[in-house]
Amino acid sequence: MNLESLNLIDMISERHLQLRKLSESLWDERSDIYLAKSERFILARIYQKGETTISSVTKNVDISRQATHKFIKQLEQKGLVHIKAMEHNKKERSITLTNFGKECYRKNESLESMLEKQIAENIGTEKVTQLKEILKLDWGL
Numbered sequence: 001m002n003l004e005s006l007n008l009i010d011m012i013s014e015r016h017l018q019l020r021k022l023s024e025s026l027w028d029e030r031s032d033i034y035l036a037k038s039e040r041f042i043l044a045r046i047y048q049k050g051e052t053t054i055s056s057v058t059k060n061v062d063i064s065r066q067a068t069h070k071f072i073k074q075l076e077q078k079g080l081v082h083i084k085a086m087e088h089n090k091k092e093r094s095i096t097l098t099n100f101g102k103e104c105y106r107k108n109e110s111l112e113s114m115l116e117k118q119i120a121e122n123i124g125t126e127k128v129t130q131l132k133e134i135l136k137l138d139w140g141l
Helices: 007-029 037-049 056-059 065-077 099-123 125-134
Strands: 081-087 093-097
Touching: 007 037, 007 099, 037 056, 037 065, 037 093, 056 065, 056 093, 065 081, 065 093, 093 099, 099 125
Parallel strands: none
Antiparallel strands: 081 093
């Protein structure tokens, strides 16, 4: 893909797709368990929160409610999350990562860190740091 002719939004999108594909390929090559990108995304959201609710996860991912529930069920069947009823709210259920889920998240995080180091080797550590700082800025959007 020639990035020269793309605008900023499309350029960021293309790089994101490229990095996600690489990340998924690395995971698939080095893991015995298959995780769809949506499952990995949900796993990351749960990891960041610690213990959270299914409705909170649903609100914080850009996936339909039904699809999110399906992915969470799949994560539970794979032994990555534990779901339990909440004492104070009969409708709501709590969700946490199992030890295996935390291990998978950390393994994925390590693979992505390896990708970041590879990028830094190619474009320079300073440019990676600058890019991260730019992405953290308030873009006024």
